[in-house]
Amino acid sequence: MIVVRRKRHELTMKNTIAPAVLLMFSFLLTYLLLAAVTSRRRSSAPLRLVPSRPPGPPRCLGWPIIGLLHIIGKAPHLSLATLSRVYGPVMSLRLGSLTTVVISSPEAAREVLRTLDHVISAQAFSETVRTIGHQEDVSTPRLPSMSPHWRLWRKILETKLFSRKCLDATKTIRSKKVKELITFIVESCERGEAVEIARACFVTSLNVISNVVFSTDLGSYDQMASMELRDSLFGVMKIMGKPNLANYFPSIEHLDLQGIREEMKLCSERLFSVFQGLIDARVAERSSRTEPRDAYSSDRDLLDSLIDLNQEDGSEVDMNDIKHFLYDLFIAGTETNSTTVEWAMVELLRNPDAMANAKVEINFIVGPNRYVRDSDLLQFPYLQAVVTETLRLHPPNPFLIPRKAESDIEVLGFLVPENAQILVNAWAIGRDPSVWEDTGRFKPERFLGRELGSIGKDFEMVPFGAGRRMCPGISLALRLVPHMLASLIYSFEWSIENGKDYAAPADLDMNETLGLTLHKASPLYSDFTASFISSP
Template sequence: MDIMLGKTLFLLVCFILSCFFIISTTRSRRRKPLTAAATPPGPPRLPIIGNINLVGKNPHRSFANLSKTYGPVMSLKLGCLNTVVITSPEAAREVLRTHDEVLSNRGSNNSINSINHQERSLVWLPSSSPRWRLLRKLSATLLFSPKRLEATKDLRMKKVKDLISFMSKSSEREEPVDISHAAFTTTLNIMSNILFSVDLGSFDPLKESNGFQDTVIGVMEAVGDPDAANYFPFMRFFDLQGNSKKMKDNMERLFRVFRGFIDAKIAEKALRNNPKDVTDGDGDFLDALLHLTEGDEAELNTNDIEHFLSDLFTAGTDTSSSTVEWAMAELLSNPKTMAKAQAEMDYVLGQNGIVQESDIPQLPYLQAVVKETFRLHPPAPLLVPRKAESDVEVLGYMIRKDTQVLVNVWAIGRDPSVWENPTRFEPERFLGKETDVRGRDYELTPFGAGRRICPGLPLAVKIVPLMLASLLYSFDWKLPNGVASEDLDMDETFGLTLHKTNPLHAVPVKKRH
């Protein structure tokens, strides 16, 4: 259904059925306060819909603008959903650290509930759940531990070499490259080899496998797009924005792929009766998960595995590849900055011919470029929504139980009271400073913090700088068709993650080392 038509129908239905909400709204207003602490300030609310009219197609930007008036702890009423938006490092610290336990659970939305993902997902399960602790433990020990990251280092290098080989062929033909597709293919193949021991992506845009990128982006958009059913639960039946259908269709495509691998692994184990154990260095992540489905006290079933893999698969591919694309877009828009990054690599690496992961710590300016990209273009601009398990006070304001809490890391990254020249791409601001993205510095938390910090952070902070450094060290870059750097399109599309609306195309020019 067309988005504008869906929105129109949504507003119409809201007002037609408004009588059903008048009584409940009146009761809510008569409720006596439970504490002397004030509720957070916020904009005036319209009858029934509250502040839905202020959300817009880019909520992170709308909320950032509103916070300039109403402050860093801002209250919104989105239909039936009470929401508080956090837009300062101090408030973020309170949410992500001080009151992490109370604010660490999720308020799953309609698209998630439409496939019962909230019952099996590492992202959406309550942090108090034994299943959540199991999934968190599995991802930490079998995927992202220092031991496992070291064991998969050669794999990452091989896939980045494949990327450079593809770029070299495009350079010889002087062809523009879709940076979004190339970066996604690389991260996809890194993840698919870790999970399944196969390449799922191809640099050939005509290959059928390349539908994965659209599928993953479709999932992120279905989860993150504003949805009438999230604001008025009785409207779930209508699916006005089509998010539930979009979620079901895209997740089913992923599940079909996963079921294929699961069935093949089970058949293979039955034939040889000698299951591999990834903890001993053999097999892949799926081998280890299937081992947990065996016996009378199995900890997982194949349905659990499908949902778990979908979390790892979508988050592990989408965020890293989009960050590389944004970094390249910013560097192409700022040629002097790109030249500085390349000069550093030429000086440090000399004639080595290839970037190794071990080289990255010796490249402080490149690391600053990555941090600056995360500041301006955090993968999840509002992080994943949290929900208050009980009343809690943040910077003197009372956040009521069951309130949705959004941390607007996009706004924090552009706050002029925190950053000088906040809208400019200036990696120099990080040189000589210890500010990092690992959840300790609340002015820069693109991966979140606390117990809900992104479990894939250790892998992401290896993949992103390695890919970016390899592209900059091996090639010079120019925009196609005479596009000037200052005219480069930087429009963005909002979902759970933030994407460049129009994929970046650039021409690689082979460098001589």
């Protein structure tokens, strides 16, 4: 009986287990079939992946607190270009307490400067700019691009200063100031004095702009002369070019550990004081007239237009706005031109064949014993190619103006987080080996047949930026820089000397220093044992 009962029990257990196993097997089979169908559907549909942050140097390479600041060194445009070859054209790294995204290819630049401009148009403010209140409310480059104030100031720049009509109307001023540059160098040559080329061209650029704005010279070639605006400009640009820890650690900016805030405030207040004095004098002169000056009078300058704007009924532009507008104009329009001329001269000296080609072209058009005219410039295709090639290799501001992401955005499939600082490495883009052959070689011939006005439109080189925030002064720069350069080439015989001995082109120092602009570490001087044309 016992045996029989045991068998019955075992049979009962088997009858209980079998359906459970079958149920589990059926469930597993159904699950696998559903998974296979789902997988097939997913494989036929595009994958929707959450974008990852851009690649970059691992954090283990960074130091505590400062992050990767030590990696970029004194030539950050070069260091970051080298890193981008490893980590790609959209690269992320931690600089101090800031997440910084570096853009280093034409495709990525197109995304940032044109496609996504509306969400990254806000500028990353430097601590020195905040010191003088020169921020989003008053500074043209830092105003949101959709704001009424930004549209107003851009309209003024485009219609009252940089339009074709305005540039044609002020060509006499440019010709006169370039003549004064050549005369100064000739007289220095006769006295046996060396001339710092970039500094002399800076004065020329300053006087061109000051005559268009104020109808007077605000610069002097005499280094001993007291020129408050010129000296204040030099001071501001020197300060802006200094490495400032507060830009990377905003929490310590109030400490002013490097004394930059106080120095910046002093120089800027002097600059604003000069502007205020010129404005007050003009307002007083206008009020003393018996008859109002015609709005289309040829002797009106930009300051007249700005005062008219301020005095309109219901105007939202006050004198403080005008002073900050002038501040931006003079900072942006002086050293950028002079450093470009210096780099062009250096590259021509290092490449005698290019210098010879440019000289033959200019001499053929200008002829003997006269100055280069503004009307001659369109007949210098090789010289224009020289200027374009110089801007490719030596963009005045290698990172343009730093930007800030206003929200999380996607650039070429990578997530750029909100508040990240965005640097467009124009220096690296101009030397991208996937775009340019012999990237480091000075070869003006590559731009023959290509108009200067095309710069920035194809994003293969962006020395002036691109999109809505492209530098509005590009039209003036592309007239003034070739004018100064052509005059220097035409008026003098240039050679490289080391002391009193002839030096090989390869011996010319090409080291760079990044301040407000990218300029030569050792300035180019004229020693002037060279010959020069006689004054007409």
